[in-house]
Amino acid sequence: MKLTSIELTNFRNYSHLSLDFSDSVNVFLGENAQGKTNLLEAIYVLAIAKSLRTAHDKDLIKWNQEYGKIKGKVVRRNDTIPLELVISGKGKKARANHLEKQRLSDYVGLCNVVMFAPEDLGLVKGGPALRRRFIDMEMGQIAPVYLHLLSDYQRVLQQRNALLKKNWGKQSGTGPLLDVLTEKLIILAADIVNRRLRFVSSLNSWAGPIHEEISQGREKLELNYHSSVREVSDTGDQSKITEVYEKAFSQLRTRETERGMTLAGPHRDDLQFIVNGHDVQMFGSQGQQRTAALSVKLAEIELIHKETGDYPLLLLDDVLSELDDLRKTHLLAAFKEKVQTFVTTTSIDGLDDRLIERATLFHIHQGTVTR
8 A cells, every 4th residue: 555645735734735755765854843743644634534643623724724635645456546535614524536425434444554653652651541542543444334333332322321420329210211222332332342352362463473573582462452341351252242241231230320421331441561471551661661562553564464455554753763773673674665654753864774775855844845
């Protein structure tokens, strides 16, 4: 998979920008706060229809403009697919092959990306919400139908929470409607968690060997899906997961009524990083946490290739300067001419010669890009 070009209109600090890219390595070079990361973000948003930097779409639109637009051309298996995403106060409109997609879940997955930034250390050190988002975004790229399932789950969850909150502390008055919503929630939750378990298992099969190689055989990484209902993580059978949830929600009924909120489900689950038998979030050094995060990111590349038949775009936001020589070597080895890569940096001095010799350089200064 290659991104051959991109065109921006009113995106962040760019009024208008049109660029053609190299099939290999593209380096965005410039001082801080000039627009390097904005350009990398535009590629990510074109692919995922969401930003990793903000939850508010209006932040993506240039100041005092009514809309922002990102256009690009992606080549997959010798087919060129024009993509377009328009962002406005009314939401987002996505087009592929010049045809508007009614749902973003029908658009996501046409261009796959893996992004690695210094803050990705938060994947290990941060809260559960970050790791759930990581799982959801990566799964959505591989199987866009998952995003539709997740949207349905969030809608039912909001309805159920609203009902529990309305009848907070009451033991009656929620009966039949709560039963209906609980049944819908369980069906969706079982499907989502079953898919997550399979995803984590596949990711684990790639991340483990990568981590062992980076640590030179000294460490073994294992990814564990940690469910808010413990028994759920012990099965990969959707019907059994459904039975576990039915039992759990029956037992939680009184507590949920007392607290006015849903106390179980995939929205409360987590991903654990276990290194040599210990939770690296709690007991690992910063070096171990960095290695775990890097291993998972590199595993993403291989997993997406396995599931889709294409290697994703690799976006590196000033990350090479954050890695020691050993980790940098493994990251660079992952390219092997097979992954189109986009790198932001303030100086080429710290970049590996193997990267520079086949890179196309773009100098960025105050939103102006020179190739």
